[in-house]
Amino acid sequence: MAQVTETSGGPDKHDHVRETQSTALNEAVRAAFEVYRYRDLENSLKESGWRKARRRVLAGGALSGEWVRRGGSEVRLARRGLEVRLPREEIRLLSWQDLWEFARR
Secondary structure, eight states, rough: OOOOOOTHHHHHHHHHHHHHHHHHHHHHHHHHOOOHHHHHHHHHHSOOOOHHHHHHTTTTTOOOOOOOTTTEEEEEEETTTEEOOOOSSSSSEEEEHHHHHHHHH
């Protein structure tokens, strides 16, 4: 008979961690919309499809490639999408399509 070991915290703990990460990611995207307001990022995504919005935003010139700290995370807009560095986590890439879906909420 196999032994069953109980994990500390149970499934509720994992749900809480997932919810916290999701909240942090949402806050980071909102912060990015504010940081890149001069490129009209959020409005471009809301008004047109993600491909057209990407062209519009990138037509504004070269991106700096620098990380911008807002709240508890850092964001950087790149050609591939929005890179988000959350605390105690690796870098996440949100594609332009993901950003478009987020802006439509």
